[in-house]
Amino acid sequence: MKRALLVSLMLAGALGAWAWIASLESVDDLLVASPRETAEALGEDRALLLDNAWVTLYEVLLGLAVSIAAGLGFAVAMHLNRTLREATYPLLVASQAIPIVVLAPIFVLAFDYGIGPKIAIVALICFFPITVNVLDGLRAVDSDHLKLMRSYGASRLRTLRSVELPAALPSFFSGLRVAASVSVIGAVFGEWAGADEGLGRLVLRGNDELQTPRVYAGILILTFMAVALFSLASLAERLACPWNRDERTA
């Protein structure tokens, strides 16, 4: 309850600051839309915004799904095979050093104008935090647990399934939370490089057409999307790893 109150106060404060900045004489209306104008745009352009938001959400979710599958697969493979881990870890890091801004147009050239490049870019951004976190989680397993499994004569796969993967689950969700919060940025970059629809494209076009309130409305929805995905990942973690909480409170 106390937390809800704090969050409400923070939001109200931010809104107030925004309204105040927008009301200043020296601030150009084309640069900053006021909260009221933004709310009006949200109402008037509702259908347009929603239609495009669904497109972006779809890209984000598909990209996340790909990154989860690839991230888990890579992390487990790298965990099981030391040579593979040592060989590919630098590549993994390098994949994040490539500026998406440069990569996005190349993806569009390679995959065409459709949803493909958006999914690829979202997946490329999200894949990294998931892989790194799962790999760390797998490697952080107590060596005494592994010794115990060895004394029982457990196979490598059995140990992975019964001990290492469940132990890495909270780390996976940490990675997923980070991935969820950056995934929306990926989709916007993808749409920026070339798209016919999507919230990112709508915002960029709105910018060119000087429809500042619509741009702000779009940004608001994108932000909300990222926050909602983050919260969803946190909720999933609580449901999937209930022991994690009783360990902390115990």
Next chain:
Amino acid sequence: METKVEASVAEPLSVPGQGVTVKGVGRTYGSRRADVTALEGVDLEVRAGEVLGVVGPSGCGKSTLLELVAGLQEPDAGAVEVAGDTGADARRAACSFMPQRDLLLPWRDALGNAALALESQGVRRREARERAAPLFERFGLAEFEDARPAALSGGMRQRVAFLRTLLPGRPVLLLDEPFASLDAITRAEMQAWLAGALEAEPRTVLLVTHDVEEALFLSDRVAVMSRRPGRIVSELEVPLARPRDRRAAVADPQLIRLRERALEALGA
């Protein structure tokens, strides 16, 4: 909490027909600075069905000794034979190892944790749980089947860990300071519980501890180890039948004398 183990209600999971022989065993760990000799010339025999207590100061190589017997390590000198076989795989297959920490998996309930060793051998999850369930009844853990480890007391966790060790039905149990992490009252309670459990489920037991009284209370014989490099400096026969009554054991003049001899051998 008074929990008694019902003896002879059910058939034991295994009967001890196998002993352990340790002959001239040495183990040295290489490190960058200097080699550390953990064990040197250790001779030890655990007869089938016997409980052998091994006491020694911290860092004397007791845990190394257990891991050697368990087939988790190989000796640099000498040989370890379990159930007539010196191979590491054979040793692993004959021994059930209970480490110092309970190592229960926090995401599994008590029953699932007890079933882990069975599952590791390829028994299906449901069947492993079904086989573990009657033991909860027999060993005073009924109604705790669904509890996650975080909800269990230290003593209860140790019991679950012990059932996990018992369930594969292997003839040799290796217990590494099983009650070291418990408070004194719980420890005494658990020692009585273990004595009862071993009556119901007789095994060949190698019990490592730094607690002389614990070793004397639970064992048929007690071997005393020296400081590093660890070797056996004394072996004491405990001439009382198991399981023993704690109060009688504490006052027993023979045990008091044995305790003094053990402490003397430890150099305490």
